[in-house]
Amino acid sequence: MGELLYGNEEIYIIVYCFILLWLNLDYIKDYKKIKTGLSEISSDAELEVNPEGLSMVLIDLLFNFFRRWLLYILAVLMTGNIFVVIVSVTLFAISLYDVLFNCSLAKLKKSNLKFYLAGLDTIYVSIFVSYLLLS
Incomplete structure (x- = not known):
């Protein structure tokens, strides 16, 4: 089993990147539906979970680690490029x-930041996958 994993790290990273691309593109495609759904909710009282609660913040942090931050770490470690470090930190x-x-x-409801982050992440992942495939 170790032979299967060892030496194939780049393939697993590329598969992970394609999963991220799929998630980001799906979010971008469905963004208008998501915004419409959010606008139909009148107040925080209608939600079953408090979005500002510590548990939701921890879940969101964990989700963002696997959706974004892990890729940023991998890209910095694999490229060693200062420009990649600056873009990743930003x-x-x-x-x-x-x-x-x-x-x-x-x-x-007011913020479009998640939409812009999904777009920037899509570009970032695409460039990183291109780097991996060409190197």
Whole structure:
């Protein structure tokens, strides 16, 4: 089993990147439906879960780790490029801000940050996959 895993790390990273691309493109495609659904909810009282609660923030942090931040870490470690470090840190800071400060329903309705992050992540992942395939 170890032989199957060892030496094939790049293939697993590329598969992970394609999963991320699929998630991001699906989110971008369904963004208008998501915004419409959010606008139909009148208040936080209608929600079964408090979006500002500690448990939801922790779930969102964990989700963002696997959806974004793990890729940023992998890209920095694999490329060693200072430009990749700067872009990764910038995207990390923006997504961390989004997780910590756009958690109420009112802020989610007004904010387009998740949409822009999905678009930037799609570009980032595409460039990183191209780098992996060409190197």
